[in-house]
Amino acid sequence: MAYINASEEHIREMLAAIGLSSIEELFAEIPAECRVSGQLALPEPLGELELDQHLRALGAQNRCAANAIYFLGGGCYDHFIPAVVDALASRPEFVTAYTPYQPEASQGTLQAMFEYQTLISRLTGMDVSNASMYDGASAAAEAILMSVEITNRRHVVLAGTLHPEYREVMSTYLRNLDVDIVILDYRRGVCQLAEVASKLSDKTACLVVQHPNFFGCLEPVHELSKYAHQVGALFVVVFYPISLGLLQPPAAYGADIAVAEGQCLGIPMGFGGPFLGIMTCREQFVRRIPGRLVGQTVDRRGQRCWVLTLQTREQHIRRERATSNICTNQGLMALRATIYLAAVGGVGLRQVAMLCVHKAHYAKGRLTEEAGFQSPFSAPFFHEFVLRDPSGNVDHLLRSLAAENVFVGPPLGRWYPELSDCFLVALTEKRTQHEIDTLVKICSKR
């Protein structure tokens, strides 16, 4: 079998050393009734060449962004990934190491995570970033748990324009914790300030807003932040990392906790995972943040170095009194984001953001002017927008686009019945004018 690393002779020698005559004897304590009868019913093993053919055959049954045009959005985007990200993040010293429990043997990982924390802190303006969570949705759910702990209040108010899957994850996480969830309505694609004011109270732990929101629209974050703080609630923001090349960072409008999906920072779409949960907060909450934190210190010779720190927040020390059950982070994904941000730089990130904005506004203009779609929301937007198909048959439309190798969506009816004739369109720096023209041309023919 592949990967077993013992000759028959070594097996005999090892058995002899421990005074046994067969490997079977090592399993003597496992009761007969617990054992596999015969052999597990698994598919026959395949050699490397056969499995290579098998996987390529499975792959051939998928259609992918390498040979189709993707305008799909909703929290996962077809951004460009520089080769240097793949090359460095596939180094075995990062791929095959584990959590840096022994700092002397893990300075590479620890320094990279410290640089990640710093990059994210600089990008967001927030004081503290942890070394990452599973994904944007679970980071957002943990932000609520954190808010409940910090404020000792048990009501949370969520924007209706927050990604519906994030709201679902929050509702799953909070189900047994005696926390009430209020979901806000929206108008023009964003929160209505009057409604927000009426739903917030001195019982509110946090107001959670996505900006740009699930519809791509920009929320009135300055006012929302002010409203949350007026009642002593925390303002939790779900941001879009690429947008911070151009938009004000969460710290500038008073976010107390800011979280994000980091996929856009050099991580392949990969059908939705593995991704990167970015989590940041203000300094005063650092001892309440979940997950790994890397801190700078000195070693016994006085050299600058890095360690996992503030571990008394964590489950392996604090058990049921920990800030979260999270154990690992998404180390390799955080590394990809680190390399991406360092490769792109601040000026480069602004360029990416501008390309996204320009292409999105150009595409929306053409699709509404020439292809007969309506724009249900008038709020300013970033790189993603909602279109309404007056003929009402969104599924048919998206299917016929897919038949022409153009993927658009998702349709919104699944989460918003009132938007069952609407769908999302997302643009990234990768989309060319020619591709946008193709989309407009196909849509105009319908």
Added chain:
Amino acid sequence: MHERYGSKTIFELHKPGCQSVRWPACDVPCNEIAELIPEEYLRHEVPSLPEVAEPDLVRHLSILAARNMCVDSHFYPLGSCTMKYNPKRHERWAQLVEFTHLHPYQPEESIQGLLALLYSLQQMLSEIAGLDAVSLHPAAGAQGELTALLMAAAYFRSRGEARRHVLVPDVAHGTNPASAKMAGFEVVQIRSSPAGIADPEILAEHLGPSTAVLMITNPNTLGLFEKEIVRLCQMVHQAGGLVYLDGANMNAICGIAQPGKFGIDMMHFNTHKTFSTPHGSGGPGAGPVAVTAKLAPFLPVPVVVYEDGRYRLDYDRPLSIGRVRSFLGNVGVLIRAYCYLRTVGAAGLKQVAELAVLNANYLLHKVGKLLPVPYGQRCMHEFVASAAKVKAERSISAMDIAKRLLDYGFHAPTVYFPLVVREALMIEPTETENKETLDAFSAAIEAILREPAELLHEAPHHMPVSRPDEVRAAREPILVWRE
């Protein structure tokens, strides 16, 4: 040789105008940004990110890489983490564009190959577990635990039962009690027997009408098989509770025992342990859960199903606990787990467990002559040695031994866990190491124990850094780089 470079951070390599990536000019007609986005939303300064030329960036990360020990280059016997070899072929396959360039909202017709793979993985995990249904969602073992406990809560709610208590052995991973609390339960710790396993009589003291779940790791963190497992499960069931298996240590028993036959109701797998998906310096992993038929309705949505010759994602599950994360799971990791299982097959999986346990017992035999192993002459995939005696006699701690092992070219074992062993060194060799390595490792421990205590207190001596001041790091946290 790396010290000169290694002392720099990426921020100290900043050279304005030197970014690695150049972006194209915009190819569509552009308005002024201020006409598209109102002024109050815009930032004026560009984010303060370093600008680094690509050669400098590559050298920087390469130097950092050289400051890591990893499974490819080092024996990494980190107990409870199953640091086995990660096959190179998995990396190639998981990185095929037909898998990496898929969007979670593209139509099901366009991802039939991926769904077939995931469906097959669900089936294989179900068979290995001996349980009826699987969810691939959880991003890690800890999230698998949370998922299963939320399902247990939903199950009891559906029956109108208010059960509050989750029982957790004292040797359990810290994630178990932390997950129980996040799922809204109260944690009751149960002590282990003098032999280091769960004792039915001790369990009986804690069972009652409020018992919700027993969480148990088998083999446990002492590397011992919980031989009373069948009886423990029966007792919990008689009390109306459910049993959850923490599958962290499945590498010891895959293909030999089926957890479903223990009588458990739910479990998780750690694909990054048992099925050799890379640990990635701390993730991503994946923590699929498997459950019995009575709990299947509560699985997170969506589940991959196969009907009428096509695969689809089933969201129509009214009793589901809902989502535990966005989209479908750590798909890239799951693809690697699939590749592993298709490579080893049933016979290979059994052989993995056999060699993992043989290696551990051989190493126990060698190390046990040097350091006491309080719980037993035999083990499963790992064992826990104690430095308590050398600590008392020569003030050599488990940490001293661990640090000095780095100088000898070995990653350290897990130290100071589980808590029931003083000065614990938890050692898990895995099946992919050979006898020469195990001999060299035990020879290193032997040599270390002959060294002067003063030398060991300052170990390591040959690593880039030695004994970071962790107290200072926690007292005055420096979590971001500042000039």
